[in-house]
Amino acid sequence: MLGLQYFSFEELWSPWVFFMMTALVILYFYLAGPWKEKHAPTEPRVTVLQKILFVSGMVLYYLAQGGPLELLGHMMFTFHMVNMSLSYLIVPPLLLLGIPAYIWRYVFARPFWRRFSSLMNPIFTLVLFNMLFSVYHVPAVHDYVMTHFTIHRIYYLVLLATSFMMWFQITCPVPEWNRLTDVRKMAYIFASGMLLTPACALIIFASHPMYATYNDPEVWAQAMGYCVAGDPSVLLSSYDGGPTFFNLMGVTEDQQLGGIVMKLVQEVMYGAILAYVFFHWYKKEHADSDDELPDSGALS
Numbered sequence: 001m002l003g004l005q006y007f008s009f010e011e012l013w014s015p016w017v018f019f020m021m022t023a024l025v026i027l028y029f030y031l032a033g034p035w036k037e038k039h040a041p042t043e044p045r046v047t048v049l050q051k052i053l054f055v056s057g058m059v060l061y062y063l064a065q066g067g068p069l070e071l072l073g074h075m076m077f078t079f080h081m082v083n084m085s086l087s088y089l090i091v092p093p094l095l096l097l098g099i100p101a102y103i104w105r106y107v108f109a110r111p112f113w114r115r116f117s118s119l120m121n122p123i124f125t126l127v128l129f130n131m132l133f134s135v136y137h138v139p140a141v142h143d144y145v146m147t148h149f150t151i152h153r154i155y156y157l158v159l160l161a162t163s164f165m166m167w168f169q170i171t172c173p174v175p176e177w178n179r180l181t182d183v184r185k186m187a188y189i190f191a192s193g194m195l196l197t198p199a200c201a202l203i204i205f206a207s208h209p210m211y212a213t214y215n216d217p218e219v220w221a222q223a224m225g226y227c228v229a230g231d232p233s234v235l236l237s238s239y240d241g242g243p244t245f246f247n248l249m250g251v252t253e254d255q256q257l258g259g260i261v262m263k264l265v266q267e268v269m270y271g272a273i274l275a276y277v278f279f280h281w282y283k284k285e286h287a288d289s290d291d292e293l294p295d296s297g298a299l300s
Helices: 009-013 015-032 034-039 048-065 068-072 077-098 101-108 111-120 122-136 139-146 149-170 182-204 217-224 233-238 251-292
Strands: none
Touching (some): 009 015, 015 048, 048 068, 068 077, 077 122, 077 149, 077 251, 111 122, 111 149, 122 139, 122 149, 122 182, 139 149, 149 182, 182 251
16 A cells, blocks of 8 residues: 555665664673673673564654665655664663663763763754754755755764763763753754754644655655665656655645654653653652751651
8 A cells, every 4th residue: 555565675774784783782782691691790690671662663663764664755745754864863762771881981971072072062963953954944945855865874873972972961871971960852843843843843833745756756756776686766756746746635734744743753852761761760759858857766
C-alpha cells in the first residue's frame, strides 16, 4: 500500500547501515562485559535496563536512517518527520541513559577534550540544536540539503552531534559532569519545547505545499537518487506523478500531518523526560529532608 514493494531488499534495508549498527551493538556488549571486568572492575555493573535502552536506541536509529522508514521519509513528509523525531528527540536520550558512566569517562575525561568544554555550555547547546533543527525546515534549506548528498550527510551528522550535546544537559550519564540542577533541567526542557514550536507551527498551519522535494517530481527524483540504485529519472517514467504516486493523501495534508507528528512526539518525549526529572528531584528533596530530621533515639 505504501509502495515499498517496488523497491529492492538493499534499497529497503541498507545492509551496510545494518552491519554498522550491529558492530556498534557488539562493541557495546564487549565494553559492558569483558572490557569492564578487565579495565573497570570496581565500576557498577551495566544493568539490564541500560542494555535495553541502548539496543532500543540503536534499532530505532537504524529504522529511521537505514531501514524502510528512511526510504518512506523520501516519499512522504509525514514519515520524514517521524524519522527526525526518532533520530534527534528519542534516540539520543536512550543512548545517553544506556551507556554507563565509566565509558563516558574513559572516552571524554582525557585532557584533549578540555579545549572543547566551552561548547558544552547549556545555553549554547540549547540554542544550537534548536536553531539547526528549525533552519533545516526552512523550505529552501530543506530542499537544498535533501538534493545534495554530501551536504545531507554532513548536516544530519551535525544535527545528531548537537542533539546529543543538548540532551546531555538533561540526561547527563556522569554525575560529576552535571551542569544543571533538577529544577534548571525542567526549565531547560520547557525552553527547548518552546524553541521548536515556531518551526512546527509554520509547517502545521501552512495552507500550501512548501517543500519541492515532496511536490515537484524532478526534485523528488533527484532526492530519491540517494536511496535507490540507477538513474533516478527512471522513477518518473515508472511512477506517474512522482511523489504523489506513493503519497496516501494530498501533499498539503501530508505536510500538515508531518508537523503535527513532530509536535506530538516532542510533547510526549519532553513530557516523559520532564516527569522523570521532576520525580528524581522530588525523591532527592524528600530524602534530604528525612536526613535532616533528628534521630528519635536522640530525642528520648
